[in-house]
Amino acid sequence: MSTPVIVYSNVNCPFCEQVKGFLKEQGVDFEERNIAHNDQYFDELTGMGFQSVPVTVIGEHKILGMNTTRLKKALSAE
Secondary structure (H helix, E strand, O other): OOOOEEEEEOOOOHHHHHHHHHHHHOOOOOEEEEOOOOHHHHHHHHHOOOOOOOEEEEOOEEEEOOOHHHHHHHHHHO
8 A cells, every 4th residue: 555544643542552453453554643742743633623533544534533444445445
């Protein structure tokens, strides 16, 4: 897959861990952007209209939470 995958996450976030685990199981490389470690990542997240994590960005798809159906659909579209 040539489209970059970005996961916005936070510390102690079980749903973030689920999303990252799912992507690893699927063999998908991704960049993790932890909003607790970098204020710019939080600004990017709120700039997209989100206030909570995880948010997974796959191309034009922005997926809030752990939603395997939407994640699989976005991954297959790219």
